[in-house]
Amino acid sequence: MFFYYCDLAWRSIKNTPALSVLMVLAISIGIGITITSLNVYQMMANNPAKERSDVLNAVMLWSQGPDTWTKFNQNITYQDAMGLRNSQVPSRQVASFRTGMAVQSDNKDIEPELESIRVTDSDFFGLFSVPFLFGGAWDKGVDTRASYQVVISEALNLKHFNGANSVGKNFYLNGKPYQIVGVIKDWNPQPKYYDPTNGAFNHAEGIYLPFSLTPIEEFDVWGNTNGWQFEPMGTYQDRLNSEKAWIQFWVELDNPEHKASYQEWLSQYVEKQKSFGRFTADKNPKESVSLMDVQQWLEYSKAVSKDNKILVGLSFLFLAVCLVNILGLMLTKFLKRAPEVGVRRAIGASRGQIFSQYMVEVGVIGLLGGVMGLLWAWAALSILSTHFDMAKSLTQLDLSMWFITPAIAISTAVLAGLYPAWVVCRTNPSIYLKSQ
Amino acid sequence: MLHIKPIISSLLRSKSGPVLLLLQIILSVAIVANASFIIHERIALMQRDSGIAEEEILTFSLYNFDDRIDNAQQNKQDQRILAALPNVQAVTSTNMIPLSDSGWSDVYVDSPDKDIAKQTPNFAFYLGNEQMLDTLGVKLIEGRNFSAEEVIYSLTDAGAQAIISLPLAKAFWGDESPVGKTMYAGDSSIKIIGVVEKLHGAWVDTDNFEYSVIQNVDFGGEGKNKSYMLRAKKEHIPELKEAIVKALHQDNPNRVINQIKTIAEYKASSYRHHELMVAVLTLMVVLLLLITSLGLTGMVMFNIQRRTKQIGTRRALGAKKRDIISYFMVENYLICIVGGVLGGLLAIQLGQQLMKIYSLPMLEWQYPALTLAGLFVVTSLAVVVPATRAANISPATATRSA
Numbered sequence: 001m002f003f004y005y006c007d008l009a010w011r012s013i014k015n016t017p018a019l020s021v022l023m024v025l026a027i028s029i030g031i032g033i034t035i036t037s038l039n040v041y042q043m044m045a046n047n048p049a050k051e052r053s054d055v056l057n058a059v060m061l062w063s064q065g066p067d068t069w070t071k072f073n074q075n076i077t078y079q080d081a082m083g084l085r086n087s088q089v090p091s092r093q094v095a096s097f098r099t100g101m102a103v104q105s106d107n108k109d110i111e112p113e114l115e116s117i118r119v120t121d122s123d124f125f126g127l128f129s130v131p132f133l134f135g136g137a138w139d140k141g142v143d144t145r146a147s148y149q150v151v152i153s154e155a156l157n158l159k160h161f162n163g164a165n166s167v168g169k170n171f172y173l174n175g176k177p178y179q180i181v182g183v184i185k186d187w188n189p190q191p192k193y194y195d196p197t198n199g200a201f202n203h204a205e206g207i208y209l210p211f212s213l214t215p216i217e218e219f220d221v222w223g224n225t226n227g228w229q230f231e232p233m234g235t236y237q238d239r240l241n242s243e244k245a246w247i248q249f250w251v252e253l254d255n256p257e258h259k260a261s262y263q264e265w266l267s268q269y270v271e272k273q274k275s276f277g278r279f280t281a282d283k284n285p286k287e288s289v290s291l292m293d294v295q296q297w298l299e300y301s302k303a304v305s306k307d308n309k310i311l312v313g314l315s316f317l318f319l320a321v322c323l324v325n326i327l328g329l330m331l332t333k334f335l336k337r338a339p340e341v342g343v344r345r346a347i348g349a350s351r352g353q354i355f356s357q358y359m360v361e362v363g364v365i366g367l368l369g370g371v372m373g374l375l376w377a378w379a380a381l382s383i384l385s386t387h388f389d390m391a392k393s394l395t396q397l398d399l400s401m402w403f404i405t406p407a408i409a410i411s412t413a414v415l416a417g418l419y420p421a422w423v424v425c426r427t428n429p430s431i432y433l434k435s436q
Numbered sequence: 437m438l439h440i441k442p443i444i445s446s447l448l449r450s451k452s453g454p455v456l457l458l459l460q461i462i463l464s465v466a467i468v469a470n471a472s473f474i475i476h477e478r479i480a481l482m483q484r485d486s487g488i489a490e491e492e493i494l495t496f497s498l499y500n501f502d503d504r505i506d507n508a509q510q511n512k513q514d515q516r517i518l519a520a521l522p523n524v525q526a527v528t529s530t531n532m533i534p535l536s537d538s539g540w541s542d543v544y545v546d547s548p549d550k551d552i553a554k555q556t557p558n559f560a561f562y563l564g565n566e567q568m569l570d571t572l573g574v575k576l577i578e579g580r581n582f583s584a585e586e587v588i589y590s591l592t593d594a595g596a597q598a599i600i601s602l603p604l605a606k607a608f609w610g611d612e613s614p615v616g617k618t619m620y621a622g623d624s625s626i627k628i629i630g631v632v633e634k635l636h637g638a639w640v641d642t643d644n645f646e647y648s649v650i651q652n653v654d655f656g657g658e659g660k661n662k663s664y665m666l667r668a669k670k671e672h673i674p675e676l677k678e679a680i681v682k683a684l685h686q687d688n689p690n691r692v693i694n695q696i697k698t699i700a701e702y703k704a705s706s707y708r709h710h711e712l713m714v715a716v717l718t719l720m721v722v723l724l725l726l727i728t729s730l731g732l733t734g735m736v737m738f739n740i741q742r743r744t745k746q747i748g749t750r751r752a753l754g755a756k757k758r759d760i761i762s763y764f765m766v767e768n769y770l771i772c773i774v775g776g777v778l779g780g781l782l783a784i785q786l787g788q789q790l791m792k793i794y795s796l797p798m799l800e801w802q803y804p805a806l807t808l809a810g811l812f813v814v815t816s817l818a819v820v821v822p823a824t825r826a827a828n829i830s831p832a833t834a835t836r837s838a
Contacts, residue, residue, distance in 0.1 A: 022734055026727050033720060102501035102692050114499050114692040174501040174660075175690070220661055230622030234592055307713050310474070310790065314467060318720055321463045325731035328456040332738040388712045389705065423452070 002360065009361035012337075019333050020365065023326045027369025030322030031409045032376025037311040039381065039401055043394045044201075044304040048189035049294040052129065057259065058297045059084065059249040061270070062288040065280045068228035072290050074197050074301065075224060075245040078214075083269060085121075085143075089262045090251035092127045095211050096120035097247050098198055099219040103207070104172040105160035115156075117173070118195075118205040119219055125151070125184070125208075127252050128194055133157070135167035135182035138210055146212035150178035153206035157183045178209070190393040193294055195248050196301040198223050201391040214240075221246050243278075253291075263291060319412065326365075327416040334358060334424040345429040358421035359414060366413025370406040377401070443767050453739060457732065458775045461811060464728050465779025466786050468810070469803040471717040473787070476803075478710040484645075487601075487634025488534055489573030490700040494673055495533045495665045496680060502690035508589065508657035510688065515565075515656065517683050518664060523672040526570035529656030530663050531563040532638055534572070535703040539638035542649075544619035544626065553620070556608045559600075559647035560637025563591075563655040564665075569599070571667045572635065577602065579615040579630030582652040589657050592624065596651055599630040603646035626651065640706045665699075673698060725814055733818040740764065740826040751831035760827040761820070768819045772812055780804035 013020040047053050060072040061080055076084075081095040100116045122137040124130070134157075138149040150171050157166050170177040191200035213219070218236040225239075225246040232238055239246075253259040263286075270285035279288055292300055341354055378397055385395035447454045500510060511529060518527045532539030540561040545553035562568070566582045581599070588595050598619070605614045619626045635648040656662045668676055677696050684693055704711075740747070747760055783804045 019734060022730055026731065029723050029727060033723070037716075100499075102499060112501065112690075112692055114694060175503065220659065232592060232622060234590075305709070307709060311713075311716060314471060314717070314720065317463060317467050318724060321460055321467065321724060322727060324456055324460045324463065325727055328453065328460070328731055328735045331452060331456070332735055335742075336738065384712070388708055388715075390712070419452075 001356075005357045005360035006364065008357055009364045012361055013364065016333060019329060023329050023365050024368045024372060026322045026325045026329075027366060027409055027413055028372035028376060030319040031370055031373025031405060031412070032380065034315045034319045034408065035373060035377040035401055035405050036380040036384075037308065037315040038404075039377065039398055040384075040390075040394050041304065041308050041312045042398055042400075043396070044191065044308060045298075046190060047295055047298065048191065048193055049128075053294040055252050055254055056127065056294050057251050057253055057262075057291045058294075059251060059266070060290040060292070061266075061279075062281055062283055062290075063243060063245065063273075063279055064228040066282055068281075069226075072300075073226055073245045074248070075226065076247050076249050077243055077245050078240045078247060080273075081247045081249055083273070084249055084251075084266075087262070087265055087269075089258075089265045090253055091258075092123040092252040093250065094121040094124045094127055095247050095249050096124060096194070097219075098195060098205065098222045099209075100222045101173040101219075102175070103156070104175070106170060107160050110160060115207055116205045116222060117207040117209055117219075119209045119211050119214055121211050123252075125182075127250060128189070130187050131185040133183045133185045134165045135180070138181050142210045143212055146210055146216055148176070148178045148213070149181045149210060151182040151184060151208040152180060153184055153204075154186050156206050173207070173209075184208075188393070190391075191298060191301075191303040193298055193301075193303070194250060195223070196298075196303060197248070200301060200303045201394060251291075259291060263289065266291075319408075323412055323416045326413065327419065330362065330417050330420040331423065334420040338424060338427050341424055341427045342429040345427065351425045354425040355421050358424060359417060362413050362417030362421065363410050365417075366410035367406060369413065370409025373409055374402070374405045377405070439763065440766065440770070443763065443770065447767065447770070453735060454771055457735065457771050458778070460728055460731065461772060461775030461815075462779035462782055464724055464811065465776055465804055465807050466783040468721050468724060468807040469780070469783040470786055470790065471721050472807065473800065473803045475714050475717050475721075478714045481640070482707050482710055482714075484636070485634060486535060486636040486699075486703065487572075487574050487632070488636070488699065489667065490535075490703055491670050491698055492573065492667050492673070493571060493665050493699045494668060494676055494680075494696065495530075495536075495663060495699065495702070496693055496696040497661065497663045498684065499662075499692045499694075500660050500688070500690065501692065502688075505660075505688065505690065507659060507662075511654070511656035511662065513687065514664070514684060517687055518666055518680065521666075521676065521679050521683060523668045523676070525667045525669075526567040527664065527666045528564040528568045528571045529654050530568070530665050531653075531655045532560070533663060533665065533702060534560075534562075534636055534638060534699055535640065535706050536638050536699075537640070537702075537706045541637070541644075542621065544621055544649075546617075546619060548620050548625070556604065556619070557647055558644050559604055559649050560635075560639075560644075562635075562648060562650040563653040564650055565652070565654045568650055568665075569632065571665050573667065574632040574635050576630055577633045578613060579628070581630060587652050587654050589654050591651075591653055593653075594624075596624055596626040596653070597629045598626045598652075599632055599650045600628060601635045601646060601648040602631055602633050604648065605631050607647065640710075725810070728811075729814045729818045732815055733822065736764070736768070736819050737822040740822045744826065744829060747826050748829065748831045748833070751827075751829075757824075757827040761823045764819050764823040764826075765816065768815050769812070772808070772815055776804075776808035776811065780808065783807075 049056050059076065060074060061076050062072060063077055063080060085093065085095060096118055098116055099119055100114055102112045103115045104112045121143050122140050125137045133154055137151065142149060152171060157163060161169065166180050166183060169180050171180050188204045192202055192204060223246060225244050227242065227244040229243060231242045231244065251262065253262055266289040267285035270279050270288045273279050274285065344354065381395040381397055384390045385392060500507060515527050515529065518524060541558050542561040543558055544556045547553040565587045566584045569576060569581050582597055586595065586597060600614060614628045615631060617628050619628060637645050637648050639645065656664065680696065681693050750760065
């Protein structure tokens with residue numbers, strides 16, 4: 001019966017081409033716009049930590065003085081990073097920041113290039129589940145006794161070493177040799193949640209260096225440095241001793257109790273700092289610390305832009321207009337066929353059969369609209385990425401959209417078709433039989 | 437002769453069609469009004485005058501990775517090389533590039549005594565030499581420029597001077613002239629020697645976008661990583677992009693030169709998200725009007741077809757073609773007006789929600805009003821065609837059929 005209805009639907013669509021094209025076009029444009037904005041929204045609101053979202057926590061401290069900043073800074077100071085690294089409570093903890101240097105290898109055919117670098121602790125890779133291709137992180141001992149070791153990305157390994165295992169080889173940063181200990185597989189969490197202050201949709205760094213080298217090598221900071229009071233910054237040591245916040249700090253806490261005990265440890269830390277004359281804001285130690293899991297952190301970081309939320313809202317309203325539009329068109333079309341329905345009813349078709357026949361027809365129109373809408377969305381996303389320079393990761397049509405789109409399209413169409421189909425199946429056969 | 441009463445009673449008799457039409461108009465007015473309001477806001481943002489010669493300023497970053505390079509010496513040498521390139525009008529080192537979405541910001545205080553000192557608003561903090569004003573092409577309206585001898589090489593050196601933007605001067609000093617006043621940042625005192633009419637900062641979305649300060653510091657000598665700006669006529673920019681890399685590498689190859697861009701290019705990418713919003717919303721408005729008018733035409737056509745008999749009867753009874761057309765027009769306008777009023781109310785509601793959640797400015801009444809006017813035009817067109825066709829049917833055919 002279903003296929004017979006499909007056949008009938010197809011015939012009816014062919015009989016009124018203009019009206020059908022109009023309906024399909026209306027649905028497809030509505031769907032196209034909605035899917036495009038939904039897709040970008042979904043990509044932005046993505047939680048890349050997945051099931052580890054709860055155990056990963058960003059640490060923020062209210063180290064500023066009274067009447068300065070009105071909210072927690074996303075970064076912490078170097079002295080606090082060093083202080084927090086002494087804690088035994090978290091399962092893993094990492095301080096990190098972004099820098100950059102000129103990169104060379106023994107392959108002299110390749111011109112030196114400026115690359116961005118993450119300076120961090122050995123636990124970075126475990127904490128953020130970074131997969132390795134060759135080797136691994138540097139030894140934990142290197143986090144305290146600095147050593148010139150480096151982890152590089154698959155892409156750099158391919159470029160400089162033709163993809164061969166480069167562990168043990170030298171890699172030159174600003175002309176200085178570093179020993180490669182690991183090569184990570186292609187890894188690019190989006191949003192870049194471990195450091196959204198540098199653009200939440202930038203690509204992950206391709207080079208990782210031990211944080212313990214920071215005071216020795218005096219790495220430049222490629223990122224925000226925020227100070228709430230004037231401090232001279234003549235030397236690198238001034239930066240390390242200052243109250244300027246420029247380091248991201250993450251900890252891994254396995255369960256709520258673990259989190260509570262770390263929170264306790266943090267308040268004690270703040271209390272101690274207060275006794276040294278730091279943390280001068282009028283806040284008790286408990287309120288001076290903030291632990292946010294990845295989901296909370298992404299919201300705090302405003303990874304999803306305001307514009308995008310507005311667009312999603314407006315595009316659903318747009319879809320509603322399309323829905324009303326096709327509702328009107330369908331009502332028009334179905335009522336026009338009321339005489340035909342009258343005849344069919346008189347021959348013995350039940351109301352249910354008439355109703356399902358029309359719902360199938362509506363569904364077919366919805367499906368056609370959905371397929372076309374998907375094409376629109378795909379075209380719109382490729383325009384966004386080429387013409388508007390939007391991050392590639394945001395303009396890929398998510399796999400889920402291949403299911404969501406037809407689902408939305410068909411249900412929108414069915415929703416719009418319910419009333420017209422109901423009206424038409426209530427047709428009283430006698431009227432039409434008479435008038436013919 | 438508008439015959440409003442029979443039209444209303446006929447509308448009320450067959451509700452579903454007009455109700456749908458009404459609903460569509462309400463939603464369209466709400467969406468189009470809010471979308472065009474946002475479009476208008478964004479275009480106004482993008483059209484602000486930055487106060488500088490955006491297309492004539494070429495900028496680039498230079499990274500000396502060789503430890504043997506004396507950065508201070510190299511900086512002076514590089515500026516000489518750049519100034520000697522053909523067609524270059526002015527060169528300066530800089531700590532930040534206007535409209536680039538990245539840079540420094542700071543505040544001054546007006547007294548060395550912390551307890552009574554008042555803070556200026558947060559401003560974009562530029563460092564540059566005596567050629568900075570010429571490079572940027574900003575207009576000095578009061579005081580004077582730095583002289584070459586006055587340029588210092590570090591923020592901590594004595595003799596700091598500042599040129600500030602007029603909006604900042606007005607925000608902090610009101611009508612009083614800031615020239616000659618002394619400001620403070622930590623232990624250093626800074627003398628204000630000039631005011632420029634306009635100079636935008638780095639972040640296009642901040643409220644303090646027009647508050648800027650230029651200090652007389654040749655910043656290029658401080659570290660490995662440095663930025664330069666140079667001014668040249670627009671037609672010389674492409675050749676300079678190549679000449680710069682060549683000349684600097686010739687002097688010392690152990691460095692990376694990148695981000696060679698004009699400020700116009702930076703501006704385009706900084707405003708890109710606004711441009712995108714304008715493009716998407718414009719597309720939405722156009723498509724919405726298109727779909728609404730097409731849908732409307734379809735429905736009106738059908739309604740008129742359905743009422744062919746009625747039209748024929750009216751014509752037979754002496755109604756002119758004009759009467760038939762005006763009947764449908766009036767019907768349409770009635771729906772439009774009701775829909776427009778309700779839609780306008782919904783638009784304002786929606787606007788208030790947007791304002792609350794996203795701190796957008798209040799929707800102005802002109803937007804729903806204009807949208808409604810637009811809809812009047814569009815729907816008139818959608819009605820006129822089928823109505824004229826219906827009116828052309830001869831009464832005889834009309835009454836005979838169906």
